[in-house]
Amino acid sequence: MTPDLDRLFQALGDPTRRAIVDRLAESPTSVSRLAEPLGVTVTAIAQHLQVLEQCGVVRTEKVGRVRTASLVPDGLTPVERWARDRRSMLEKRLDRLAEILGEEG
Amino acid sequence: MTPDLDRLFQALGDPTRRAIVDRLAESPTSVSRLAEPLGVTVTAIAQHLQVLEQCGVVRTEKVGRVRTASLVPDGLTPVERWARDRRSMLEKRLDRLAEILGEEG
DNA sequence: ACAATAGTGAAGTCATGGCTTGACTGTTTG
DNA sequence: CAAACAGTCAAGCCATGACTTCACTATTGT
Numbered sequence: 001m002t003p004d005l006d007r008l009f010q011a012l013g014d015p016t017r018r019a020i021v022d023r024l025a026e027s028p029t030s031v032s033r034l035a036e037p038l039g040v041t042v043t044a045i046a047q048h049l050q051v052l053e054q055c056g057v058v059r060t061e062k063v064g065r066v067r068t069a070s071l072v073p074d075g076l077t078p079v080e081r082w083a084r085d086r087r088s089m090l091e092k093r094l095d096r097l098a099e100i101l102g103e104e105g
Numbered sequence: 106m107t108p109d110l111d112r113l114f115q116a117l118g119d120p121t122r123r124a125i126v127d128r129l130a131e132s133p134t135s136v137s138r139l140a141e142p143l144g145v146t147v148t149a150i151a152q153h154l155q156v157l158e159q160c161g162v163v164r165t166e167k168v169g170r171v172r173t174a175s176l177v178p179d180g181l182t183p184v185e186r187w188a189r190d191r192r193s194m195l196e197k198r199l200d201r202l203a204e205i206l207g208e209e210g
Numbered sequence: 211a212c213a214a215t216a217g218t219g220a221a222g223t224c225a226t227g228g229c230t231t232g233a234c235t236g237t238t239t240g
Numbered sequence: 241c242a243a244a245c246a247g248t249c250a251a252g253c254c255a256t257g258a259c260t261t262c263a264c265t266a267t268t269g270t
Contacts (some may be wrong), residue, residue, distance in 0.1 A: 006120055016259075025194045032216060042217065044259055051257095065216045065267040071195050083181040088127030089130045090176050092118040139240080147247065149229055156227095170237040170246045199251060215268075230253080235262080238245075 008078055009055060017048050021057065021071065027069035069081040112160040113183055121145060122153050126176065128164065133175035 011017055019038055035045045049069050052058035056091035060064055061068055116122055122130045126133055154174050157163035162180035166173055166201055 005123065006118060009114055009123075010118030013118045014112060015111055016258085018114075021191060025191045025198075027198070030216080040258090040259095041159055041260065043219090043261085046217070047258080062226085065265095067217065071191070073195060073199065074192075076192050078189040080192065082122065083185040083188070086126060086130050086176070087179075087181050088184065090178060093130075093132070095179065115227095121228085135246080145228090146230065148231085148249090151247070152228075167247085170235095172247065212270085213268100214270100216266085218265075219263090221261090221263105223258105225259105227255090228257080231251090233249085235248075236246085238243105238252095240241105240243085 004055070005078060005082060008050075008057070009058065011051050011055045012079065014048070018042070018046055018051060018067075020045070020052065020072065024058065024071045026068060028068050029065045030068050032066075081094075109160070110183060110187060113162070116156050116160045116162065117184065119153070121149070121204075122157060125150070125157065126154055126181075129163065129174060129176045133173050135169075135171045135173050139174065141199075 007043050012021070016038055018032055023034060023037075027076050031049065034049075035042045038045070046067075049058060049060055049067075052069075053060055055075075056072055059070050059072050117126070120180075121143055125139055128139060128142075136154065137147050139154075140147045143150070148177050151172075154163060154165055154172075158165055160180075161177055163174050164177050174210075
């Protein structure tokens with residue numbers, strides 16, 4: 001069910017991948033420039049980028065010999081929406097409960 | 106870095122665990138009632154609940170022989186905030202860019 | 211043309227994660 | 241008290257995931 005969210009959440013569960021997202025939030029960046037501060041191989045970064053691309057968080061374009069990665073504008077909104085929906089559902093329930101308890105108190 | 110978010114995102118990356126959260130968004134539920142519709146063992150559910158508890162999404166209380174799980178009110182807000190922050194950061198950057206391109210167009 | 215640069219591909223390693231089974235501990239209920 | 245019930249513990253299984261190395265393929269600058 002919803003393999004989209006599966007891959008999305010799982011992708012963001014990795015600290016290196018979230019670090020990549022953070023870096024890309026500032027500006028589009030090449031593979032090797034992403035690898036530098038993270039203490040991993042460029043190969044690893046390339047693999048992470050593939051994962052992030054597959055779940056719609058990152059876009060990637062290779063011009064010449066350098067591949068530049070950038071964030072997809074609405075790539076994170078499914079996550080945001082999922083969390084917000086659950087929270088609002090819970091809040092509504094708790095409000096109803098508080099109301100009932102208030103009436104009889 | 107931020108092992109909180111690590112565990113949180115990773116926890117939510119599992120479909121069974123998200124299904125549990127969905128169920129709990131409706132109402133607090135016992136372990137065995139959670140297990141029923143999900144096609145897994147109660148043992149598995151107990152393990153999932155432990156994970157969700159450790160990352161602050163779920164609260165759990167055992168009275169008599171039945172353990173009842175419920176959602177923690179702000180358990181998902183870190184996720185929501187993280188996603189929202191990145192999105193707004195990106196949007197600001199893109200707005201600035203559009204402005205610059207507009208000026209010279 | 212040559213050397214340095216930027217990335218890709220295919221293996222392989224090592225740890226972790228989700229799940230199960232089977233035995234066991236408490237708690238209700240007839 | 242005995243039997244059904246709700247959950248827990250300890251092990252172990254199997255798949256996946258994050259990473260590395262090494263060899264290799266473009267590209268770019270001298």
